[in-house]
Amino acid sequence: MSLVLPSELVVDRFLPTVRAMLAVRLAERGLTQREIADELGVTQAAVSKYVGGESGGDDRFRNDPETVATVERIADGLASGELDGYDALAELLSLVRSLEDRGPICELHEEEMPELRGLGCDLCVRGLDPDVRAERDVLANVRTATRTLASIPGMVDAVPNVGTNVGMCLPDPRDETDVAAIPGRIYAMGGRIEIPANPEFGASKHVATAVIAANAVEPEVRGAINIATDDDLLEAARKRGLDPLEFDADYEDRGAHLRRQFADRGTVPRVAYHRGAFGIEPATYVFGATAADAAELIDDLLEAAAS
Template identity: 40%
Template sequence: MKFIEEVVVEEFLPTFRSMLAEDLRAQGLTQSEVASVLGISQSAVSKYAHGEVARNDRVATDDRVRELVTRVGEGLASGDMTPVQALVESEILIRRLERGDLLADLHEEMMPALADVDHARIHDPDSAVRTTERVRSSVRRGIRTLTNASGFSTLIPNVGSNLVECLPEATGLDDVAAVPGRIFDVKGQATVPGDPEFGVSEYVASVLLAARESTSARAAVNVRYDPALVESLSEAGYVCLEFSPDDGDEVDGVREVLADAPALTDVFVLYQTGGYGIEPITYLLGPDAPTVADCVRDLL
């Protein structure tokens, strides 16, 4: 009797880890950094690098495995993907390959009695964990675009900026990922307090959720208000809509202006010009965090 998990451990994992270690080393990570990212010893990384670990040719040449190695390697090296997301993505592929596919074939070769057995799916490829990690990764990419953009700090309002993105079926603030504590201008440098988390934004997340009631927007970023800035956005082809905050609450104003707006499926702009005790703010909303971040970068 041989479990398919043994096939994963004996054939898939050594091959996948050696390919991933090789990919990370090729991207400039040291042996120590690769060991830390993969959660293995430096001696294991050395063995992978020197070809001392046997690879299963069928696993190594599978296009899906090669694509995953490239995607996970790039994500881990850049910081866009956490070890948790890398694990989830790898687990998803493993479970797919176990069900009447590559790993199932290898399993059947080792245990012929399994030829007529349907390998049941164990993990759901559309799991909540995978979805939340992808949203967090998306926000990270957007943040990097903003902080790498020369002059972004000049667009940060006094209340700070935030970049948010929500889950596909978001219903509340806990379904929105954002920068904890907001992004502030510290001596001309955009400063990000921490890694994106869910449920840490109130103002920008509330605007996004209100906008989602009548649009398909899933991400938003706030910057300072400036008539010239809004004019530039309008000239760039974005729909720009002014709303009025109601006693300091922007949500009702957003709902009201969008109720009469044309269908908005791409990036669009909402802005309010302030009031007593209310700082004027401009919001860019769109399909995902990197897209709205790109729009902000293009203003600079």
């Protein structure tokens, strides 16, 4: 793991870019290079490079509307004397806090530390939070589940035309934003499983709906995976004593329909399926305490169905 602090990015990427932007704006307002150097706390040689466009910098900040507006405001204030160094510093600190909150600094941080991607990380603005740990655990579990699916020999044939997705919810989910899944779904291509992206919260609607419906009836159930409906797999489930639940594919409110079915049974089945309807491909949902549990069950059932 590459451990990078946001403050490092501020010093290495943000500050040089903003200094160069300010140098150009102040030069446009008639300040000499010596005056600009005094305002920015750098050498005149550095100002010459800034003004000459030799300083590099990061276009994410240079093209960011909030950064541009702040730089213009500071340049106007310094040039007119309405702002001093303290005021300019306050403006920049406020800008940094804003850019760390899902802005370009946050984007750069995710590039430097890929472990942060998909977390909705608020460490910079909110500090250490137990909710963040719970989100990380869910995302890690979904990643484990997808790796399991990709390693199953018969999984390619179990992926429906609409794709497979892996979902796992946080405790007490409110809506699909509390369910982590794979953006764009998982597809079978060229005889192998294609996983297009790392899991994110709010990336799935259909699997999220099934997970939330199951969790509402049985809070211990937090994971689900959709696969193609296959009679051999259903028979393998029955031989394991799992008693798959068949439900109607043609319904208006998927979540309410599934909750009723689960409540009527008194428990959430490990396997629930439908045979499809007009414009609806047959689908089977495999549930588990976690997404990884559901993936392991699929592995077992596909192996049993193939034997």
